[in-house]
Amino acid sequence: MMKNQNGGWVNMARINEECFVYAMTCLLGEDVTVALDDGSSLKGVFQGFDPTTKGNGRIADIALSNSKVATENDEDNKSNGRPMIVLGSQYSYIRGRVTSKYQNHFLGASRPSRKFKTDDEIVASKPRQTHEKLVEWRSDTQLDKDAEVGTKWNQFEVNSKQFGVTSTYDENQYTTPLDLSTIPAHVQDRAQEIEKEITASEDAIAFEKFDNMMEEREEDGTVNQESVQLVQKTISKYNRDNKRKERMNMQNKRQGTTEENATQNRDTATKQQHQIVSCFACTCNLECQRAQFGTRFKQARE
Incomplete structure (x- = not known):
């Protein structure tokens, strides 16, 4: 750990690990030379690496394709190589060269402009394409339109004759069959x-x-x-x-x-009338009961 200019702490081990992974990633697909610990060298195409195997004085395991032992006269060695995995404990360093696809990024090469372009500018920047002259299509066979008038086209029959495809379509699964013998004559006439x-x-x-x-x-x-x-x-x-x-x-x-x-108004008025009649009936009954009770009380006193 060390301090940066702002006074914060920086994990240098993590930065070194990220730089290592980035450098190894840039070598993917490139021709490399691997120096082995026994003094010999291997040449091949760098295909990948395993960063989890790195540590304890050991470099990451790598994978090469078309690998072969490097000799003084590499031009004479035209034999096809084979894929190989080199353990991190078997080599000391890797030497390779990054090609233009990463070199342009490192050198800050100019990138294509992303400014707005009109249709004319876009068309002008692309190579011209020569279009073939359109020719009217004419059928080799002559159609007899008169013979087809009044006939019905059966797609299932055509598929069977021309392409040998037999359809399993059953009309009864999608429609209701009608037995005309059970339908009255006047219904059929009306239809x-x-x-x-x-x-x-x-x-x-x-x-x-x-x-x-x-x-x-x-x-x-x-x-x-x-x-x-x-x-x-x-x-x-x-x-x-x-x-x-x-x-x-x-x-x-x-x-x-x-x-x-x-209708609602009539129902409401009817209900109100019923209530009035009921109330009037109750009042009359009460007056009758009072009169009968008074008559009985008077007779009892006499």
Whole structure:
């Protein structure tokens, strides 16, 4: 322990330990030469060390890869080395050289600027990339659109034919099967009428026209003004319907609240009337009892 300039105590042993760990860490991945106690030397790539083994005059154990015995003519020694662990009691020092990745940090080399850059500056600092010319894709096979009209696409059948994938999908697990023989005829007729009303409604026809016009637009690339007006008209109609529904809901809520208040008022008035009648009945009974008691008392005296 020693004092610093501010009068505080400094643990020099801890500082020395941190410096040792930092120096050993800087050697990771570098070519080093390890001087052994028997006078020979090893060369290899420094892979790691164990600081917990350091102490009692012993240096930390180290690990080398591609290690081999150093000779006078290292160029002639082209044999591949092997991984090795050198105990701290077997060597006296390690000699190595830190490469640029740490050298720049030690020498305080200039770092890339972190100031704000515009998009043009960022693009200018990067190498230009040549983009290939985009070519329109055209299918080799000709599609027969007329043959597909009115047919239903079965994805499970397509997967089975083209890819050999058999699906285990069971529709009965997700839907409720209906036995039409148990459903009355008038119910089925009513269901068909509802279906016709839905499919024949103005909205359904408008959407169908819109889809057809959008398909025509995709084919020739032009904007159909009739389709635009149709969409605007349909959206306006939906907005009006929604506002009408909101007003009806508000009116229903208000009417329900008014009726509920009226019912509560009637119940309260009825209860008050019952209380008045009960009180009046009790008063009459009390007067009758008093009159009967007075008559009996008078008869007893006579």
